[in-house]
Amino acid sequence: MRSTVGWVPVTSRTLIKNLAALPDGPVSVAGWVDTVRDQKKVQFVILRDETGAVQxxxxxxxxxxxxxxxxxxxxxxxxTESISGLSHGTFVRVMGELKHDERVKLGGLEVKIGDLEVVTAALEIPIAADSGLDKRMDWRFLDLRHPKQNLIFRIQTTFLHALRTYWVEHEFVEVQTPKLMASPSESRAELFQLEYFDTTAYLAQSPQHFKQMAQSAGFGKIFEVGPAFRADPSFTSRHATEFTSIDTEVSWIDTHEDVMRLHEELMVAGFTAVVEKHGAEVAELFGIELTVPTTPFPRIPLAEAKQIVADHGYVVPRADADMDPEGERRISQYVKETYGHDFVFLTDYASTIRPFYHMRHEDDPSLTKSYDLIYNGTEISTGAQREHRVEVLVAQAESMGLDPEELGTYLEFFKYGVPPHGGFGMGLARVLMLMLGEGSIRETTYLFRGPTRLLP
Amino acid sequence: MRSTVGWVPVTSRTLIKNLAALPDGPVSVAGWVDTVRDQKKVQFVILRDETGAVQxxxxxxxxxxxxxxxxxxxxxxxxTESISGLSHGTFVRVMGELKHDERVKLGGLEVKIGDLEVVTAALEIPIAADSGLDKRMDWRFLDLRHPKQNLIFRIQTTFLHALRTYWVEHEFVEVQTPKLMASPSESRAELFQLEYFDTTAYLAQSPQHFKQMAQSAGFGKIFEVGPAFRADPSFTSRHATEFTSIDTEVSWIDTHEDVMRLHEELMVAGFTAVVEKHGAEVAELFGIELTVPTTPFPRIPLAEAKQIVADHGYVVPRADADMDPEGERRISQYVKETYGHDFVFLTDYASTIRPFYHMRHEDDPSLTKSYDLIYNGTEISTGAQREHRVEVLVAQAESMGLDPEELGTYLEFFKYGVPPHGGFGMGLARVLMLMLGEGSIRETTYLFRGPTRLLP
Structure with a gap:
């Protein structure tokens, strides 16, 4: 059945969330059929769009x-017959009469159908709300129709826009660094490689190399939100082979403390926007009362954090100086109980467990000027002041068993002058997962990519 | 020589552009040495940072x-000896006394050096302002230090932020679509492939497939700014193997006219911000008086455009219905002369020269509901209403010699309901190139990637 409406511009359909503010009268809505109650005398259709549902x-x-x-x-x-035949997922366009009526449970209003156009029919939906995660991922484009999933990506939009607005207002420059590289910049492990005309290219594991190059180029302060690739064979809830990395790098810092201060200001900007715009919805759909974190975030040197965790009964079972996921959960829990804070910077990681380009303390080169940011028990970011003195950088690389020859192009730009600088990289999907209490970054990634998942 | 300053936070250095507004007195600046004039009695150093230069x-x-x-x-x-030894590109931090003095050509002020710390020395710069493009690209991190290059990326930042702000204010959802795909979505030509654990993955040539999937997912209106990859062996001034694609896709449109209207509103938003923030600098450094384009942009059906160009003496030498770059230059010139406009939408491309997923006109299926946007003589974007009816889509694919089996996953989500939709993809570097009258997208890409260029 064709709609009697001719030309419908982008803005003419009324979003369902906007119906409540309209007076009774003619409206045009469009979306997909959620459910049909086909009674003898009267038919009810729950119609859904990206903003809500209406009867x-x-x-x-x-x-x-x-x-x-x-x-x-x-x-x-x-x-009537057309409505009886509607399956879940059918996209329809409806002209009708809006009527406010307190007795209607769903939002206190309903639309009496005048004309209904079936735009595309739909096969029966193969998943349910309680389907297993992997099955839902198989049908991700249907899974994403759920209001909770939709909200996740509206939150993502708000969060990223708040970060970018902070950066732009503070005169950071946005860069799009290449994802195709001539050589691995950090390590040959977990690296995707591809045939590139007559040679081989690698997919960037992070924009680290190119963010630092921008410091040599005199860009001063930069940011990027883009994909990063790791041929990581693990199947944990927090690893992916492709993920969105939030990156920033700043010249003329004095210590990693400067990076942490920038980092917490960005988090406050992001959370403020999300709480304002989506706080009520998050409470309703996720049962979580989101709050804006206070600054400064607690800072604990890693060695001290390990000691605190040990004093509370968990000795991190590692031979090296590093933390482990259980240790991160426990120190996070300690910080929550002691300081009432969801975030904690673990600082001053041992040089032996950090990349060679992290700057070391002048008075104790066994420690780096670096940190991890832990949020609700899980690491979401690594930041550091970088070593900008090429001779020190070479020495640090060699001391870690790396061959400076292999790092050739990485070291090149340092020879032409680089100011002191530092920054961080942060996984977007992890932030969202921990913000919303989800169990996996699969829930907070638009289309997840893992060792056995390249579809849909 | 160590600075006498201890801890310098991110915000404590004074950006050079901000010196003019300060009273005479102590300041701290930091940047790289542009030139040194080492006279017997007095030494002058031109210091540069990302915002300007100071004596x-x-x-x-x-x-x-x-x-x-x-x-x-x-x-x-x-x-004195330290200053005598400064080479171009050396990064220094300087404490000194700011003094406004009209006699100083460079901005009417200078800083008398109190203390100067050499942060990193620099090898001699291997390029000059008049070095060839390819040589400049070899040393891109030095090339980018020039004020013109720096301005390009500040303009990029402003342009993208204005687009994103428009999108966010109009309730678009930002998505990060995967760049790793299980199968080629559009064609097997110009495709990078890689070993992906036990299988093969492909790099996305565009987010087309995933943008449309978001329509099926009920996202309504989405945008993305991200990398796209084409194994394109050509060496023109407007092709790259990796480029930043600006993408948007909208549900519930009626024709490609809706997409064009969105497109021109976005361009107006972007240009308004750039003109406001950088208009004076663009005039100074590029000799271009940027203006905000008026809407509506002229629209000319492609067949008519070819006729106009032919009437003006250029018959496009192609056997098919398509335009060529020279034809685009000429129709653009015609539009500029006739309507005083830098932009023109060429519309209604023949079905034979458009992808199978472009919607065709009901009353003339030989033409598609599509367009190219031409700016200052060069195509910057392709947009269209997409075919959302799966049976029509299959028929169109078959009529173009494609095997629907090969398109398997592309067609899958259409079976579960998709609203009418359309959108466009636009090359960021092309927009900037044409805005600034540059000769190549190499100038407006942070680090260009081409068939023979993977470095730096």
């Missing part, structure tokens, strides 16, 4: 009055 | 007064 109602006309010649009777019968 | 001055002390024991004499001699 549509139609008085059923089941047969033509054999004697009647009432105007529109055939159309009414056809409409 | 530093130092009264030279060439030798210690053999009888003198004046306080600080040794330090003054050391400072």
């Amino acid at each position: 549509l109602v139609n008085p059923a006309v089941r047969e033509l009055d054999p004697e009647g010649v009432s105007v529109g009777a055939a159309e009414a019968l056809a409409l | 530093l001055v130092n009264p030279a002390v060439r030798e210690l007064d053999p009888e003198g024991v004046s306080v600080g004499a040794a330090e003054a001699l050391a400072l």
Whole structure:
């Protein structure tokens, strides 16, 4: 059935969330069919769009009055039959009469259907709300129709825009660094490689190399939000082979403390925007009362954090100086109980467990000027002041068993002058996962990529 | 020589552009040495940062007064020698006294050096302002230090932020679509492939497939700014193997006219911000008076455009219905002369020269509901209404010789309901190139990637 409406511009459909503010009268809505209650005398359709759900109602006309010649009777019968045939997921466009009515549970309003156009029919949906995660991922484009999933990506939009607005207002320059590289910049492990005309290219594991190059180029302060790739064979809830990395790098810092201060200001900007715009929805759909974190975030040197965790009964079972996920959970819990804070910077990681380009303390080169940011028990970011003195950088690389020859192009730009600098990289999906209490970054990634998942 | 300053937070250095507004007195600046004029009695250093250049001055002390024991004499001699040894590109941090002085050509002010810390020395710069493009690209991190290059990326930042702000204010959702795909979505030509654990993955040539999937997912209106990859062996001024694609896709449109209207509103938002923030600098450094384009942009059906160009003496030498770059230049010139406009939408491309997923006109299926946007003579974008009816889509694919089996996953989500939709993809570097009258996208890409260029 064709709609009687001719040209519908982008902005003419009324978003469902905007119906409540309209007076009773004609409206045009569009979306997909969530459910149909096809009663003898009356039909109800729950229509959903990206902003909400609304009840549509139609008085059923089941047969033509054999004697009647009432105007529109055939159309009414056809409409009834069309509604009876609607399957979940069918996209429809509806002209109707909005009526506010307190008795309607769903938002206190309904739309009496005048005309309904079936835009595309739909096969039966192969997943349910309680389907397993992997099955939902198989049908991610349907899974994303759920209001909770939709909200995640509206939150993502708000969060990223708040970060970018902070950066732009503070005169950071946005860069798009290449994802195709001639050589691995950090390590040959977990690296995707591809045939590139007559040579081989590698997919960037992070924009680290190119962010630092921008410091040599005199860009001063930069940011990027883009994909990063790791041929990581693990199947944990927090690893992916492709993920969105939030990156920033700043010249003329004095210590990693400067980076942490920038980092917490960015988090406050992001959380403030999310709480303002989506706080009520998050409470409703996720049962979480989001709050804006206070600054400064607690800072604990890693060695001290390990000691605190040990004093509370968990000795991190590692031979090296590093933390482990259980240790991160426990120190996070300690910080929450002691300081009432969801975030904690673990600082001053041992040089042996950090990349060679992290700057070391002048008075104790066994420690780096670096940190991890832990949020609700899980690491979401690594930051550091970088070593900008090429001779020190070479010495640090060699001391860690790296061959400076292999790092050739990485070291090149340092020879032409680089100011002191530092920055961080942060996984977007992890932030969202921990913000919303989700169990996996699969839930907070638009289309997850893992060792056995390249589809859809 | 160590600075006497201890801890310098991110925000404490004064950006050079901000000096003019400060009163005479102590300041701290940091940047790289542009030039040194080492005169007998006085030394001048032009210091540059990402915001401008400033003259530093130092009264030279060439030798210690053999009888003198004046306080600080040794330090003054050391400072003079340190300045004499500065090479271009050396990064320094300077404490000094700002003095406004109309006689100073460079901005009417100078900074008398109190203390100068050499942060990193620099090898001699291997390129000059007049070096060839390819050589400049070899040393891109140095090339980018030029004020023109720096401005390009500040303009990029402003342009993208204005687009994103428009999108966010109009409730678009930002998505990060995967760049790793299980199968080629559009064509097997110009495709990078890589080993992906036990299988093969492909790099996305555009987010087309995933943008459309978001429509099926009920996201309504989405945008993305991200990398796209094409194994394109050509060496033109407007092709790259990796480029930043600006993408948007909208549900519930009626025709490609809706997409064009969105497109021109976005361009107006972007240009308004750039003109406001950088108009004066663009005039100064590029000699271009940027203006905000008026809406509506002219629209010309492609067939008519070819006729106009032919009437003006250029018959496009192609056997098919398509335009060519020379034809685009000429129609653009015609539009500029006739309508005074830098932009023109060429519309209604023949079905034979468009992808199978472009929607065709109901009343003339030989034409698509599509367009190219031409800006200052060159195509920057392709947009269209997409075919959302799966049976029509399959028929169109088959009519173009494609095997629907090969398109398997592309067609899958259409079976579960998709609203009418359309959108466009636009090359960021092309927009900037044409905005600034540059000869190649190499100039407007942070680090260009081409068939023979993977470095730096």
